[in-house]
Amino acid sequence: MKVGKLSLDIMAKYIFSRSGAYDPAVLVGPAAGEDAAVVRIRGRHLVAHVDPISGSVELLGWLAVNVASNDVAVRGVRPRWAMPTVLLPPSADEAVLDKITSQMDSAARELGVAIVGGHTEVTTAVTRPVVVMAVAGEGDRYITTGGARPGDIVLMTKSAALEAAAILATDFGDEMRRKGIPEDVLKAAAGFIKQISVVREALAISDLATSMHDPTEGGIAAGLAEMAHASGASIEADPSRIPVSREAEALCKAAGLDPLRTLSSGSLLATVPEEKVEEALDRLRKLGVSAVAIGRVIARASFLVKIGDIEITNPYIRDKFFELFQ
Amino acid sequence: MKVGKLSLDIMAKYIFSRSGAYDPAVLVGPAAGEDAAVVRIRGRHLVAHVDPISGSVELLGWLAVNVASNDVAVRGVRPRWAMPTVLLPPSADEAVLDKITSQMDSAARELGVAIVGGHTEVTTAVTRPVVVMAVAGEGDRYITTGGARPGDIVLMTKSAALEAAAILATDFGDEMRRKGIPEDVLKAAAGFIKQISVVREALAISDLATSMHDPTEGGIAAGLAEMAHASGASIEADPSRIPVSREAEALCKAAGLDPLRTLSSGSLLATVPEEKVEEALDRLRKLGVSAVAIGRVIARASFLVKIGDIEITNPYIRDKFFELFQ
Incomplete structure (x- = not known):
C-alpha cells in the first residue's frame, strides 16, 4: 500500500466498521477527522488521543508530546496525561534515546502534562525511531x-x-x-x-x-x-x-x-x-x-x-x- | 542498542526521571513492572496501559487487544476502551490490514472492549506490521x-x-x-x-x-x-x-x-x-x-x-x- 494515511474507503471497509463491542459510555468513537475519542466517566468526559510520529528524528520527542496534546486540546479539554511508546532500531544509541526522552520531558513540563506510563523497546521492526503517543485529559464539556x-x-x-x-x-x-x-x-x-x-x-x-x-x-x-x-x-x-x-x-x-x-x-x-x-x-x-x-x-x-x-x-x-x- | 526491553539502569537514567509535570491525580506513574498507569478522575480510578506488539504478524491484531487488556485487568479493573495505532510497511497489502483489524474487532468484542479511536498508516519507518495498543478502564479500586x-x-x-x-x-x-x-x-x-x-x-x-x-x-x-x-x-x-x-x-x-x-x-x-x-x-x-x-x-x-x-x-x-x- 502507498505510504501515508489510508484513504476514506479503505478506512470505512477495514477500520470504522470494526470497532469492537458497543459501549454507551463512548460519546465520540472512530470517525474520519475525529482524532480524539470521548468517553463518559461518572459525568465527566475523558478525552483521549493517540498519534505516531515517524517523520522526524531530531524533533521526535518534542513533536510527539505536542502534536498529541494538540488533539486533546482541540476538544476544549486540557491535556494532562501522556503514555509514550518509544520504538528504536538496533542502530540507535543512548544519545538518541536521551534526545527523545529529554524532549518529551521538557515538552510535557511546559504543557503541564504528566507522563504516567509507556513502553520503550529496541526492535528490528523499525528502521528509524518512532514514538506513538497517547494523551488524555478530562473535562465537563467537549467540542468536536x-x-x-x-x-x-x-x-x-x-x-x-x-x-x-x-x-x-x-x-x-x-x-x-x-x-x-x-x-x-x-x-x-x-x-x-x-x-x-x-x-x-x-x-x-x-x-x-x-x-x-x-x-x-x-x-x-x-x-x-x-x-x-x-x-x-x-x-x-x-x-x-x-x-x-x-x-x-x-x-x-x-x-x-x-x-x-x-x-x-x-x-x-x-x-x-x-x-x-x-x-x-x-x-x-x-x-x-x-x-x-x-x-x-x-x-x-x-x-x-x-x-x-x-x-x-x-x-x-x-x-x-x-x-x-x- | 540491543534488541528488547531496556535494562533497569537505562530506564532509571532516561525514562523514570523524565516524567513531565507533577500531577497529584496520578496514583501510579512510570515504574519498573508497573505497566498500567492509574489516575484519579472525580473519585474513580482510570487505569490505562500501552503496549506494542511487533513479534507476530499472523496473530498481531488478536494479541494486541488481548495483551494490552490483560495489563488493565491485572489492576482489578475491566478493560473497556482501546485505541490501536497500526503501522504497516509499504510492502503490506490490504489482506494484512484485513487480518489485523478483523482480529482486533473480534478480540475486542469477546472482551467487551470498544475501539474508540486510533491511527493507521503506511510508513517506511517499519519493516513489518506493528500495532501499539492503548487500553483503558475505570473502577472504584485497583491493585498494583x-x-x-x-x-x-x-x-x-x-x-x-x-x-x-x-x-x-x-x-x-x-x-x-x-x-x-x-x-x-x-x-x-x-x-x-x-x-x-x-x-x-x-x-x-x-x-x-x-x-x-x-x-x-x-x-x-x-x-x-x-x-x-x-x-x-x-x-x-x-x-x-x-x-x-x-x-x-x-x-x-x-x-x-x-x-x-x-x-x-x-x-x-x-x-x-x-x-x-x-x-x-x-x-x-x-x-x-x-x-x-x-x-x-x-x-x-x-x-x-x-x-x-x-x-x-x-x-x-x-x-x-x-x-x-x-
Missing part, C-alpha cells in the same frame, strides 16, 4: 471536529506548514542547504518548533468555537476538508488570507511541497459563530498568538473545501512530506 | 504489581510460554516443521492463542489478590521478578510446580528458548494471602481455568526470585524470542 455550522467564520492561528518547515530545517538541513536555502531561513524555521503547540490558544477560545482542529498530515487543506466532512458542511477559504511565512514558502518549494498541503501542527483551525469572532480574535491577540479569519462555513456544496479556484472533494489529501523518506 | 506481602502465596494460571508457543506454531510454523515438530503439536500450540486472555480470571480473584501480573517478555521468571522488585520483597518458586505444556516445551526447545523465560501472556500470576488461597483456586476452577500455587513471597532476600537452585537478582530478563527476528 464535526460541530461547524453554516455561517460560522473559519479562524486560523499562526501560519501554514510550521511543522513541515521546522522538520525540513533540522532533519533535512544539509539537503536544504545544498538546495540553496540560506542559513538565516534555516535558523528561523528551526525555531518554528517552539510554536508547534496550540494548547493555550485552543483552550482560550474553546467556549466560543463550534469546532476546532489541529491540521497535521495534508496541512491546512486537509484540516479544513476534515472539518467540513465531519460537520456535514463545506468551507470556502480565501487563499490570499492564509498566512504562509517566507521560510515555510522557501523550504516547501525546495522540498517540492505545497505549504497548504503539508504538516501544519501549530496552526489552530477553529470555526466560530460570526458574532463571537471579535471576542475570539481579541483573546488570541492577548495571548500573543496571531490569528486571522480565512473563510466561512457554508451548507454542504458540491465540494468540501474551496480555496480560491481549487475545489477539494475528498478529505483524504496525500501529503508528499512522507515521500521524502523513500 | 507492587502489593505482594511476605507470606502471600503465588498462584499461576494455565501454563508457561503459551504466547511464545502460539506464535512459534503460526508465524514460525514452517521452521518448526523443518525442526521436526509434529503437526499435532503445531496445531495444539496454535490453539493456545485462544487462552491468551487473563481478563476473566484476573477480575474473578482481584478482591482476594494483593498483586497480579501478566507475564509477557521474559516470561514467568521476569513476571515473578517484576512482582518481587515492585513489592520490595522476594519470591521463592518451586520449578516442579510450574506447569509447562508438552507443546510449549517442544517448541521452545526447537527455537532455543527457555519456556520459563519467554513470552507468557495468558498465564496470570497473582499473590494471595494464605487464608484466601482456597477461595481463589475455587473461583478459578469454577471459571474452568487451571491454577496452582507455585511459590511464596518472602521478605526481601539477596535474590529477587529463586526458582529451585536458580537465583534471579535483576528484574530485567533477556527474552531470546526477539532474536528470532534477527
